[in-house]
Amino acid sequence: MTVKQPNLSTQYNPKSTEAKWQEFWESQEIFKADPNHDGEPYCIVIPPPNVTGSLHMGHAFEASLIDTLTRYHRMLGRNALWLPGTDHASIGVSTVLDKNLRAEGKTRQDLSREEYLKRAWQWKEESGGKIVNQLRKIGVSVDWTRERFTMDEGLSKAVKTAFIHLYEAGLIYRGNYLVNWCPASKSAISDVEIENQEVAGHLWHFRYPLTDGSGYVEVATTRPETMLGDTGVAVNPADDRYKDLIGQTLTLPIIGREIPIVADELVDLEFGTGCVKVTPAHDPNDFEMGQRHNLPMINIMNKDGTLNENAAEFVGQDRFVARKNVVAKLDELGVLVKIEEYSHSVPFSDRGKVPVEPLLSTQWFVKMESLSSKALDFLDNKQEPRYIPERWQKVYRDWLVKIKDWCISRQLWWGHQIPAWYIVSETKGDITDNTPFVVAHSEEEAQEKAIAEYGADITLKQDPDVLDTWFSSGLWPFSTMGWPDDTADLATYYPTTTLVTGFDIIFFWVARMTMMAGYFTDQMPFQDVYIHGLVLDEKGQKMSKSKGNGIDPLLMIDKYGxxxxxxxxxxxxxxxxxxxxxxxxxxxxxxxxxxxxxxxxxxxxxxxxxxxxxxxxxxxxxxxxxxxxxxxxxxxxxxxxxxxxxxxxxxxxxxxxxxxxxxxxxxxxxxxxxxxxxxxxxxxxxxxxxxxxxxxxxxxxxxxxxxxxxxxxxxxxxxxxxxxxxxxxxxxxxxxxxxxxxxxxxxxxxxxxQPQLEKSFELLFGVIRTIRNLRAEASIKPGAKISVILQTESTEEIASLQPVTNYIKGIAKLEQLTITNSLEEDPGQVIVGIFGTIQVIVPLSGMVDIPALRSKLEKNLAKVEKDLKSLSGRLNNPGFVNKAPTEVIQAAKDALAEAEKQAEILRDRLDRLQ
Missing domain, CATH: 1.10.730.10 (Isoleucyl-tRNA Synthetase; Domain 1)
Incomplete structure (x- = not known):
């Protein structure tokens, strides 16, 4: 390709120019990194956008920041690598595929896993590269020869290796615990995939009768349908109102189950009535109380958000339909006391966009304490990584300190299937909480391990779940370099230099990477973490699809470049x-x-x-x-x-x-x-x-x-x-x-x-601007030659002005320029401007009709003062202020401020018209 251009065209055309150089840089592999390059390595890995995504303003912003840093360091002679790639986005892709299946009148279960994954890979090949091609339009200087995908062969190997290492070290375990369940995606999700939203709801008050018939206690809840799974009621041991009831039992309305009253300090004396229903299988706090008091855990919910066989007459009903029906039934039984309007925070699934349901489920977990403690050690003792700005370091640290075990299994088919094989019955093949299993890199290895441990006559079935997407992206800085193999890229470019990312994924991603890297590589994955903000819309609001306030960066690129x-x-x-x-x-x-x-x-x-x-x-x-x-x-x-x-x-x-x-x-x-x-x-x-x-x-x-x-x-x-x-x-x-x-x-x-020379030119430009403004104020024709006097008592300013007098005269079109520390003669009628401590004096004799100029300024001032009086009257009128819309009042205030500013300028001009 010939890049020589004989001349620049008369107008710049960004569309053709940008496409040309993007194609040239990529075709010539200008940004292909070489581990043998003798420059100091500078490496950034792209925060991998979801393969389901399309370019939004946040991507454009982040890509612009990263590209600026990468190009700069490359031009410094450093061995620069910006490594691109995308994330497989388990829940996102599953949502797209399930939607397509519904349009065909099918569900995932109508297909075999192999058929479903074939569709997924086909979709990925046809549509998954959309955002990558869009990012190219920004002109990113990435090494496209190293583009990675979190489910490509190399990264899949890294994921299996990491899982097996953690399992064999006792840091991955399988257990039945309360998890965050997304009924939309029918999968468990982690704490960081939850978005709390303020919801205007209700607080329902019910009476639970004492079993001996001597009375009742009143409980309050925001989720009345969960009472079907209650296995206790708790009160604070310091609450004098209920001390005598501790140890007694209640009869659960509708169900008729006998449940105990227990004492627990977790109960807030000020919330509701001070009595709380305990549903260990459907609330995190209740789960903890249930374990402390050995309460049964009764799950009343199916994975799609409908109620199961433990929900009596409400079986099969959607959780929100059941909520209304349970309240109606309690009212019918005479135990509904009251319903209060109540605004409270409700956890929503970030991907599924529906309220999360705490659900008792058997899942895979990572023990986080040892991983987080290593990351904390790097932070506290080596100050690694460095956060810019520094305030985000505390946010990151606090989360590492308060961290809980990480639920890493997801009930999906698209993703990294968990490398665990169960020894099952040939006839049933069901997997239970107690089914033995082996963890291995492949089915062949699993077969060998299982035979060695359980004998030859066995049947294996791989765990159907996949790993949380953040498990694989937590390995991103080093898995993309070839880990667990010893590669030239890993030796040269890892640890990476800088991570550029938004504050909103410090927990999702940044902390996952530091913990994984600390454990597997004994290094932090990057030196610096540059945290950027969000791109807000014209009203200062966060852009989102639900609000419809996003701005398409491709539209801006097409229009402006x-x-x-x-x-x-x-x-x-x-x-x-x-x-x-x-x-x-x-x-x-x-x-x-x-x-x-x-x-x-x-x-x-x-x-x-x-x-x-x-x-x-x-x-x-x-x-x-x-x-x-x-x-x-x-x-x-x-x-x-x-x-x-x-x-x-x-x-x-x-x-x-x-x-x-x-x-x-x-x-x-x-x-x-x-x-x-x-x-x-x-x-x-x-x-x-x-x-x-x-x-x-x-x-x-x-x-x-x-x-x-x-x-x-x-x-x-x-x-x-x-x-x-x-x-x-x-x-x-x-x-x-x-x-x-x-x-x-x-x-x-x-x-x-030459700082002193720069000061001289600052004075030069300031004086010229002042002269031009005075010419305009006095309506002096642009081509007319005038005389100007510069008066200042500063000998330093006079010394700075002397060398540039010819420039002032030439640019300002002056016939005569005088620089003095005092006026010895009366210059007559003048117009005066000030720049710093310099008086810029323009004699008007013979140049301007002064009475006409004064008259013009006085008329303009009179008009502005009339507007001032009118606006002030409106804003001082209670009838206007109390009745007019807020935006109308603000507009009047803005107009008043502008009029006051104009009046001040006009009075100043009249004062200076000596």
Whole structure:
């Protein structure tokens, strides 16, 4: 592919340019990492998006951050690897497949496991790569040759190895415990897969009669259907109201079961009546009390959320239907006391989007204490990993301290099937809680183990459950490098350098990786954890499918370009871990901030065209080095100033990226490129570029232009890779496989820093802006030559202004410029502006019709004061304030503030019209 472009087109077309360079980088394997590269390794593994997913703004944001870091470190000469891949998303894929089956009038059970998995793999091949192809549109510099999937052969081997090691070490066990059950996916889920939602519900009060007929106790519950599984009632031992009842029994309404009254300190004296029903098989707290008091555990629920044979007349009913019917029955029996409105937190399945049901179930668990203690040891004694920002370290640590055993089995077919084989009866083949089993890498190995332990005449059946998706993704940083085998990638790139991820999956994923890595590799899987915030909508709300407030990043890319979207998202990062708001007009499907970044891209493009048109078809390599002795004598002040500003920007940008202050880096580059380079330097040297081709002053200006443009493209490349690559290729007239992406990142030249000169130019620009504002205020024609007096008592400011007087006169179109520490003569009628401690005085005699100008300003002020009076009257009127909608009142307040600001400006202008 030929990448040379003879000229830049008159307009920048991001769509064609970005597609071209994305294809070029990938086809030429520019980002393919080499373990033998002599640079210091820099490695990031992508937080693997679900194979079911499609690109959303959060993905675009995260990818932009990671790509900026990776490109930057690659340009520093480091051996950079950004490893891509996707997660198999057990519940997500199962939900899609089950939905497709329902459309055919079938369920999963109508297919064999093999048929179901064949469909799953077929779906994955046809649709699963969607998000990967979408990520390509962002321009990510990943090594696609190393793309991984959590169920590919290598990672499956890692998962089996990890499971068997943990089992043989006594850290994985199988037991019958209360788990979080998702009736939608019909699977157990972990604590971190639960989202608590505030729900407006009810608190039902019932009477449970004492068995001896001497009275009753009153209990309150938010889940009345679970009373069918009650095996006790608990009171606090310090509660004087019920001390005499402890040890007595009650008769459970509807069921007629005799249940004891027990004393337990877990009971909150202030909740409800102080008596709580105990349902050990359906509530975590009740499960603990049931174990302490040896209460029976009666499960009343099927795995689909309907009630089972233990639910008497309500068998087969959905749990929420049964709730209404149980309440009606209790009312009929005369034991319903009252129903209260009650708002409370309800756990929902993050994937299934339905309320979770605590359910007694036989599952596989990981003992977490030894795993978490090792991660804690790294954190407390080695400060690994380092969290940015640091406050998330405490959140991570607290969770490791309070951790519970992890339920890792899921009642699904898509995923890593648990490598355990049960010794079952040839006739029944049923698996019970007591069925013996062996754990092995394969069925053949399981057969050998089973024969050795149980004899030759056996039948094996593999556990039908699969592992929690987070089990395999917990191994991601090292399984993707080839673990458990000793590979060159593992030796070179592991531990990885940086993890970039959202705060919302610290528990889901980050902690899983640190614990797994600590146990299996005796190292933390990454040095730094850079936590970013969420992308919020234009109202500051979290984007979600249910709210319908998501913003399609592909729409933004199609309209404005990937570089513009990337730069916008990064520029908005005020600090690590902070959320960012994304402005968006939903009617027009437009974003003013992305449009501003697109305009920035156009500004760079047009500036580059101007520079190249004035280089006489030369490249930066054709000019003398910027520190060449033959150039030094021909540099003007503005050349030295822009070189100083460029090196200052290099220093700041490098420091910001190294410290993960990517938003500050973007803003600094924006200010330098748009302001210093485009608006000021190019304007200052235009007259020199029009000189004779042999002019030394022209050569110095050309050399500086070429050097600054080349360096600026390199500085900006990690953030806006496509447009910078396109311009750089044209500027340097590169051919073949040469690419900006692997050029050296600019280094600071300290000898070119001139802070005092930069101060002079800050004064220069401030004075020019003030003069331009005064010209506009006084309605002086743009082309008219005027006189200006700069008065300041600061000798330092006078000394700084003296060298740049010619620039001020030329740019501000001045006939005469006077710089003084005091006014010796009366300048007559003037208009005055202030910049810092400098008075900028423009004499108006002969230039402006002063009475007409004063009249114009007074009329404008009168109109604004009239608006002020009207707005103040409305806001001081109780009738308006008490009745008008909130948004109308706020609009009036905003209008009042704006009018006050306008009035202040107009009065100031009149005061200064001396």
């Amino acid at each position: 990937a570089d513009a979207l990337r730069f916008t998202l990064i520029k908005k990062v005020a600090g690590a871990g902070q959320n960012i708001s994304f402005d968006y007009d939903r009617k027009k499907e437009e974003s003013s901030s992305v449009e501003a970044s697109r305009n920035f891209a156009n500004k760079i493009w047009n500036a580059a065209r101007f520079v190249m048109m004035n280089l006489d078809d030369k490249t930066p390599q054709d000019f003398p080095a910027i520190d060449a002795p033959e150039l030094a004598a021909d540099f003007e002040l503005c050349d030295r100033w822009i070189l100083s500003r460029f090196n200052q920007t290099v220093q700041q940008t490098r420091a910001n990226i190294e410290n993960y202050a990517l938003g500050e880096a973007a803003n600094g580059l924006y200010e330098f490129i748009w302001g210093d380079f485009c608006d000021w330097y190019i304007e200052l040297i235009k007259s020199r570029l029009w000189q004779d081709a042999t002019s030394k002053e022209r050569l110095a200006a050309q050399s500086t232009l070429a050097h600054i443009l080349d360096g600026t493209l390199k500085l900006l490349h990690p953030l806006m890779p496509h447009i910078t690559e396109e311009i750089w290729q044209t500027l340097t007239q590169s051919e073949g496989t040469k690419t900006l992406a692997i050029q050296s990142y600019p280094e600071i030249s300290p000898e070119l820093l």
